[in-house]
Amino acid sequence: MIQASAGRDRIGRTARLGRLRVTKAGQALSEGVLVAVAVVAGVVVAVVAPAGIAVPAAHGAAAVSLLVRARTVAGRVGLRLTLSAISVAAGGLHYVLVDQMGAARHAAGVFPPVVRVLACVGIAACLGGAVAAMVMAATENGTTLIRLRRLLDGWLIAGSLFTVGWVLLLHRADRGGDGSASFLGLGRVVADILVFGLLVALRFCLPHAQRTATTVAVLALAALAAGDVLRILPSEPGAWDGIPLAAAGSLVGLFLVAVAPWLPGGVSVVGFNQRMMPVIGVVAAFVPVVFCALAIAAHTVAGGPIDTVMSALAGSVLLALGVRQGVIHADHLRITHESVVREDHYRTLVDRTSDVITIVSPDERVLYVSPAALWVYGYRPEDLVGARLPLYTHPDDRETLMQAVQILRQDAESDIRGPGRRVSCRVQGADGSWRHVESTINHHPDGLIFISRDVSERVAQQVQLEHLAFHDALTDLPNRALFADRVAHALRKRTTDEAPPVVLFMDLDGFKEVNDSAGHAAGDTVLRHAARRLRASVRAGDTVARLGGDEFAALLEWEAGAPPSSAKEVAERILTALTQPYPIGTMKAEVSASIGMAVAVPGITSDQLLHQADLAMYAAKAAGKGRIRLHHAEPPHAHRGTPNG
Incomplete structure (x- = not known):
């Protein structure tokens, strides 16, 4: 592309x-x-x-x-x-x-x-x-x-x-x-x-x-x-x-x-x-x-x-x-x-700016690097002069950088002075860490000029904000929006020779009593323990999420030839882990779990699959709690009301 x-x-x-x-x-x-x-x-x-x-x-x-x-x-x-x-x-x-x-x-x-x-x-x-x-x-x-x-x-x-x-x-x-x-x-x-x-x-x-x-x-x-x-x-x-x-x-x-x-x-x-x-x-x-x-x-x-x-x-x-x-x-x-005054003025601006200014010759050789390279990348400017592009650029970002350079070189050869190019790439610092760098590349009498800025903190903040938007703040598990997207993706990529995805819907039995008697802090501790046990009970490729309150979910995906009974084994392993006592300070809380299972059928949507797992979980609660119930496959358009229990 x-x-x-x-x-x-x-x-x-x-x-x-x-x-x-x-x-x-x-x-x-x-x-x-x-x-x-x-x-x-x-x-x-x-x-x-x-x-x-x-x-x-x-x-x-x-x-x-x-x-x-x-x-x-x-x-x-x-x-x-x-x-x-x-x-x-x-x-x-x-x-x-x-x-x-x-x-x-x-x-x-x-x-x-x-x-x-x-x-x-x-x-x-x-x-x-x-x-x-x-x-x-x-x-x-x-x-x-x-x-x-x-x-x-x-x-x-x-x-x-x-x-x-x-x-x-x-x-x-x-x-x-x-x-x-x-x-x-x-x-x-x-x-x-x-x-x-x-x-x-x-x-x-x-x-x-x-x-x-x-x-x-x-x-x-x-x-x-x-x-x-x-x-x-x-x-x-x-x-x-x-x-x-x-x-x-x-x-x-x-x-x-x-x-x-x-x-x-x-x-x-x-x-x-x-x-x-x-x-x-x-x-x-x-x-x-x-x-x-x-x-x-x-x-x-x-x-x-x-x-x-x-x-x-x-x-x-x-x-x-x-x-x-x-x-x-x-x-x-x-x-x-005037030239001396102007040179002193610009030299002061260049030396004191936090942006790294780099001048590159038409043959992609570094001619000048501003002093900011020392505290941004950790390299002395004189050590970089004479090097060639792509300089310390991440292998995955080199093609994007060199394409922008090539376009500007062609513009210069054609006597076209259009707008510059903005490129984002990762640059390896002297300490071995990768810095996210945003560069504006433009024409210069000696070739090209790069004005680069370290935006690692901004990228980290963006990643953190995106993570918070799709993860639960208490347990760091995916939230309902991300889980629904993962389910939809699993349904889209499924092929006929693979076992269908399975959704587990879990609710902690007795959590309300712990929350009311020991306080919300104790309840939060139980939820964090439950999240860790869920992660430990599923495979690396499965997804677990907190949907809200004491409700959790898991998406199990299978490769071709996987036995259908594997989903039941994972559910039983989860149930065993969630029913173990939860340490709260010097106390231990007894909490069980009700688990509903729903297996994807052709034509089903993510919302319908989640709803079926939810119905199965309520069926497990109605049957006495602390157990697993499988939702029986029905046509995608058929829905039953939530059973009382």
Whole structure:
């Protein structure tokens, strides 16, 4: 039955794991299809529609998508999405105005200056909204040092990219006849790089399952930056196989921006309090710094001048790098202090708890045992480390324990972290005694963790309570309920080639006189003596019980081939034992017994058999007491009234 249950558990876990994998695969496929559709749509629109119309329309579509998503959430996340929508809309306005400046390059009057002012306002709103949204995300959660580290990581990436691109972008920005238009075009690249740096830094602050939206947003910013660079770097934006690269980059980026908030993590709180970042998360902030240094070195070797902007950018990157290292060191000191305090706290809890905490490796080898093992089991913890399961477990309980361990190991291998298992087993202590132990087994980074408690006293109390519920308190014999259950069991298991069970019903003759004359204490003494004599008069496999007062009963069961006269011999032996004088202090009480016998017949119930033995006992009393009477077999439905006597 245990094996069948374990088999059903394994089948259920396998089915759940299969469903989970199918669900994850389907989700990943749907997300990939959505991103691919956005990329293809951007390229197709860039080919079939004029950039002056398609790009502003894409800005509007992305802004609407962000606003709609913002209405589905509340709080800082909704405000962050709203600011992002404003930034995207302002970017579209800036795009239109910069194009107007190019078209009205030779126009006179107040129109060009107004357009330039509005273009500056647009790029300022675009940059401000995007940076405000990212800064808000970086400061949503975590300590002050963690928030500051995120912002510094973002600037390390963005500042390095600015420095690398300054020579390329600004050197080309004034080659088009209209320096202001080129510089305003460069403003879009500045916004793209700033937001790109913050997004890359924040991506590693999220749990792995919530990075999809941020990853797509990073790709979107990369595409937007590429499109904006292509618009201002070459004299004429290039094309590849008929695809306008600048427009395609902008449209692909904007469509990805529209899709990103609807992907997993699109409305997550970015401030995931993860102090131990992955290696790639740490390297992501330093790789651009290395490229920044290499770019400056190459520029200097080529004879290029180091202007004020380049010096300021490089200096700010170096300053941010130094501050970041100081922040990391301060945070490390704080974490170390907290770890020491926490370790002392948990060490105190573990050392002083009465529960035995055991950590077991995946190969079932003990890695750690708490000090409580010494006073619970009598073993020193260091003597148990390195041993293998099942450790000092009772042979009858090993299968149950190892099945629970195997189930949890399979869950860990399948990347399932379900509820732990509770197992009760017996463990042998150092003194050789068996302790009843209740263990909760759960997953642990090093394998499995057992939290075990000695429940021997509770088990003993339960056994005692169960014993009292089915035994007579005075004589310790089974009571009427347990005796009736034994009779019913004997009737159920009886086979045709076995002698039928026999019930003896006994009543002590003269007990009332002893009880009235010598007192209840003397009566109790007589009952205890009678119980001991009954036990001594029957065989080991028979059952004797006290039904109440001075009434006793015995169940005699026979193996195949036993002579029917054996029951009569046992009854006579009981009668002889019960009629012997009973010592009460210095006195001896004379008490006899009347015994009724009933032999089970096919179809009879336990209640009917007991009733027949009771009738036979009354017949023995009516015949003069101190004798045995056998109830004559009758159909199970036939009952006679109790005879007078």
